[in-house]
Amino acid sequence: MKLLPLVFKNLFRKKTRSLLTIGSILLPLFVICILGTMLRALDSDPSNGKGMYRLIVRHKVSITNWLPAAYDPKIRQLPGVVEVLRMNWFGGSYVDQSARNQFARFSTSDADRFLKVFDEATVVEGSEKEWVDDRSGLLVGRLLMKKYGWKLGQKVTLKGDIYPVTLELTIRAVFEAPDETGVYFHHEAIEEALPRVKGFVGWYWIKTASLEATERIPAQLDAMFENSSFPTKTETEKEFQNGWVSMLGNVKLLVTSICTIIVFVILLIAANTMAMAARERVTEIAVLRTLGFRKRQILGLVLGESLLLSLFGGVLGVALYALLFPGFREAVANSPMGGFAAGMKLFPEILAVAFAVTVFVGLVAGLAPAVRSAQRSITDGLRQVG
Amino acid sequence: MLGIPLKYNVRNLFVRKVTTSLTVAGIALVVMVFLCVMALGEGLTRVFTASGSDRNVLVLRQNSQSELQSGITRDQVPLVETLPGVEKDADGKPLASAELVVVLNLEKREGGSSNVTIRGVEEKGWKLRPGIRLTEGRMFSPGASEVIVSDGVSRRFKDTNVGEELHFGAYRWKVVGHFDAGGTAPDSEIWTDVEGMINTFKRNGYSSVLARTPDRAARDLFVAGLSSDPRLALEGKVERTYYDEQTATAAPIKFLGLFVGVVMAIGACFGAMNTMYAAVSSRTREIATLRALGFSRLSILASFILESVFLSLLGGLLGCVLGVLAVKLALSGVTGTTNFATFSEVVFAFRLTPALLLTGVVFSLAMGFFGGLFPAGRAAFTKITQALRQVG
Numbered sequence A: 001m002k003l004l005p006l007v008f009k010n011l012f013r014k015k016t017r018s019l020l021t022i023g024s025i026l027l028p029l030f031v032i033c034i035l036g037t038m039l040r041a042l043d044s045d046p047s048n049g050k051g052m053y054r055l056i057v058r059h060k061v062s063i064t065n066w067l068p069a070a071y072d073p074k075i076r077q078l079p080g081v082v083e084v085l086r087m088n089w090f091g092g093s094y095v096d097q098s099a100r101n102q103f104a105r106f107s108t109s110d111a112d113r114f115l116k117v118f119d120e121a122t123v124v125e126g127s128e129k130e131w132v133d134d135r136s137g138l139l140v141g142r143l144l145m146k147k148y149g150w151k152l153g154q155k156v157t158l159k160g161d162i163y164p165v166t167l168e169l170t171i172r173a174v175f176e177a178p179d180e181t182g183v184y185f186h187h188e189a190i191e192e193a194l195p196r197v198k199g200f201v202g203w204y205w206i207k208t209a210s211l212e213a214t215e216r217i218p219a220q221l222d223a224m225f226e227n228s229s230f231p232t233k234t235e236t237e238k239e240f241q242n243g244w245v246s247m248l249g250n251v252k253l254l255v256t257s258i259c260t261i262i263v264f265v266i267l268l269i270a271a272n273t274m275a276m277a278a279r280e281r282v283t284e285i286a287v288l289r290t291l292g293f294r295k296r297q298i299l300g301l302v303l304g305e306s307l308l309l310s311l312f313g314g315v316l317g318v319a320l321y322a323l324l325f326p327g328f329r330e331a332v333a334n335s336p337m338g339g340f341a342a343g344m345k346l347f348p349e350i351l352a353v354a355f356a357v358t359v360f361v362g363l364v365a366g367l368a369p370a371v372r373s374a375q376r377s378i379t380d381g382l383r384q385v386g
Numbered sequence B: 001m002l003g004i005p006l007k008y009n010v011r012n013l014f015v016r017k018v019t020t021s022l023t024v025a026g027i028a029l030v031v032m033v034f035l036c037v038m039a040l041g042e043g044l045t046r047v048f049t050a051s052g053s054d055r056n057v058l059v060l061r062q063n064s065q066s067e068l069q070s071g072i073t074r075d076q077v078p079l080v081e082t083l084p085g086v087e088k089d090a091d092g093k094p095l096a097s098a099e100l101v102v103v104l105n106l107e108k109r110e111g112g113s114s115n116v117t118i119r120g121v122e123e124k125g126w127k128l129r130p131g132i133r134l135t136e137g138r139m140f141s142p143g144a145s146e147v148i149v150s151d152g153v154s155r156r157f158k159d160t161n162v163g164e165e166l167h168f169g170a171y172r173w174k175v176v177g178h179f180d181a182g183g184t185a186p187d188s189e190i191w192t193d194v195e196g197m198i199n200t201f202k203r204n205g206y207s208s209v210l211a212r213t214p215d216r217a218a219r220d221l222f223v224a225g226l227s228s229d230p231r232l233a234l235e236g237k238v239e240r241t242y243y244d245e246q247t248a249t250a251a252p253i254k255f256l257g258l259f260v261g262v263v264m265a266i267g268a269c270f271g272a273m274n275t276m277y278a279a280v281s282s283r284t285r286e287i288a289t290l291r292a293l294g295f296s297r298l299s300i301l302a303s304f305i306l307e308s309v310f311l312s313l314l315g316g317l318l319g320c321v322l323g324v325l326a327v328k329l330a331l332s333g334v335t336g337t338t339n340f341a342t343f344s345e346v347v348f349a350f351r352l353t354p355a356l357l358l359t360g361v362v363f364s365l366a367m368g369f370f371g372g373l374f375p376a377g378r379a380a381f382t383k384i385t386q387a388l389r390q391v392g
Helices: A004-011 A015-043 A071-076 A111-117 A128-133 A142-148 A187-193 A211-225 A237-247 A251-280 A282-290 A295-333 A338-343 A348-375 A378-383 B006-015 B017-050 B076-081 B151-156 B194-201 B216-227 B239-282 B284-292 B297-330 B354-380 B384-389
Strands: A054-059 A081-089 A104-108 A122-126 A137-141 A155-159 A166-176 A182-186 A203-208 A232-236 B056-061 B096-107 B113-121 B133-137 B146-150 B165-168 B171-180 B189-193 B208-212 B234-238 B334-339 B344-349
Touching: A004 A295, A015 A251, A015 A295, A015 A338, A015 A348, A015 B239, A054 A211, A054 A237, A071 A081, A071 A203, A071 A211, A081 A111, A081 A187, A104 A187, A111 A128, A111 A137, A111 A182, A111 A203, A122 A128, A122 A142, A128 A137, A128 A166, A137 A142, A142 A166, A166 A187, A182 A187, A203 A211, A211 A232, A232 A237, A237 B113, A251 A282, A251 A295, A251 A348, A251 B017, A251 B239, A282 A295, A282 A378, A295 A338, A295 A348, B006 B017, B006 B297, B017 B239, B017 B297, B017 B334, B017 B344, B017 B354, B056 B216, B056 B239, B076 B096, B076 B208, B096 B165, B096 B194, B113 B194, B113 B334, B113 B344, B146 B151, B151 B171, B151 B334, B151 B344, B189 B194, B216 B234, B234 B239, B239 B284, B239 B297, B239 B334, B239 B354, B284 B297, B284 B384, B297 B354
Parallel strands: A104 A182, A137 A166, B113 B189, B146 B171
Antiparallel strands: A054 A203, A054 A232, A081 A104, A081 A203, A122 A166, A137 A182, A155 A166, B056 B208, B056 B234, B096 B113, B096 B208, B133 B171, B146 B189, B165 B171, B334 B344
């Protein structure tokens, strides 16, 4: 520990070099934090465990094929089903097709059951009753209200693509939930304009009574409709989300590979700096040895400097990331991938990984120069010029 | 002005082997990562830019962004096909194919699942897409619940070999053939007979009509005719434009490539700067000697910038080699992602174009230039007398 002041002094002897090295560790670590957060967000569960009690039932062929609305009573009578919610993807557009105006638009045949199935959501403005009672009422996520500066009672026009209708809906309630990037309205609003779509829905949400029910119902329900004209596939909310991630392709492998290579790049840069520093101090280290410094102490001196250098870069990189995180999250929320932002947090495990990378880089980068410095004989060191 | 020979710099780089190779390796890895991610984006973009013909018009319901969202009723089809501008075949029948697209959720061979487009086509659908050919098995026979699968899809999804069966509850299709569409959109699709498909899925119409026009004038006439008919409420889009509009799918990947590339390049640039500062400070006396011999400040500046540029050029070239090796060896198969415009899988291959490689090299030259600028400046303004007096 007595060596610490000397390590500090050594570190900032060449200020430009130390600052450049810190910079070249800081930036890659910042990238690792961002990529790591994206990766971790793919696995996150924004519902905080409430999703364990939710199942989704879709057409076996794919979610874009509709199911009969009449499955509702048959599903409800299964033991362990607490509530059933029929949902539908409206799609369409708000104002225009630009990235800024992309958000999820759903219609439901059972507005009165919505908050029973999504019980992590609470209405914070307006009231559930007003929304349920108004056939052209709209339930809006808080984040969207803020983004577009909407007010309660305001009319919002949605233009359909799958459904060739233009809907004028009135904001009746605002909800707060982990994912606040969607709007919900009554399926009757579409059915009134397009009678031919009556009788069909996109998918069913089920709220189950217990984990036992969550496990049992999928097989039971799918067997019930197996040989009908509309076979089903029932999954837990988690499996359903994983399905989306899987649709993106092998993102995890791509991002993990990028991160691994980035670690190598930092390692090379840090190792270069330490090699240069050690080379310049050959004579000096020999002098220290003649003064009575042990090999072990020399080892510690060089390794400590390397570790400290890396830690400076790493801690600053993580700090920069933590500082910019709210802005980064908001940028993602406002992008077409807005739904993704719900799962993004300042994950402590990502910060821990970044810290571990820093320590690893510091130790490995300093190892070769440290061992070489410690092992070099005093006479050799003193003989060296320059 | 007398220039310092480049050999001076090259030799110096090779004297400091460890430092040079560490710096070169760092730059090479950055260039490689950049190239691989961009090759991914390029491969995806290529599917869309290579797809569709200028002479084909895709007819969709008004406001539909994709075929999946569109719907065309049975009675609308003859009205569309008889509009002026549609090319006729030898028998005098319009060259147009009414098609239905549905999305199937298939299991991938590597695990997980994804949506794949199954397209019901009329016989004329083949004539409208001349780039497609059968690679294995035979064509589906109409009405027999048979499908042909693209090579790309069959490599990525289970139950798609010739002779196997795709089934979803009561829905069953036998795979009777494989086809290849030369890297265009149908390479991500499964094809079957449209009437059989309408029966299976109990639909009351089609998704789209693809019509061929003989030339640009006829095409514009046809598109104008469609939009001016209020009974139809349909619109025509040139097939090539339709696919071009989907290139946005590749935007997030390209953004990732640029973001990682640029931030890492700044990091590697700092590394190069470090190396160059060390090079300059260890040669202070040498530089002063060069100045005393009559070389100008400008020559010194140029010389050290060149040294740095050369250093990172080595890195850039090595990065290109690594990138090519990675794409050829490790990433040579087909991969896929979901196109959210059509809500289904796009199958594509990594594509490392000469233009991309050039970008990689330019990228490394920029790192070298900025990394060398300040150290070279320090070298150029070395005080001759002081430096020569310096010991060691």
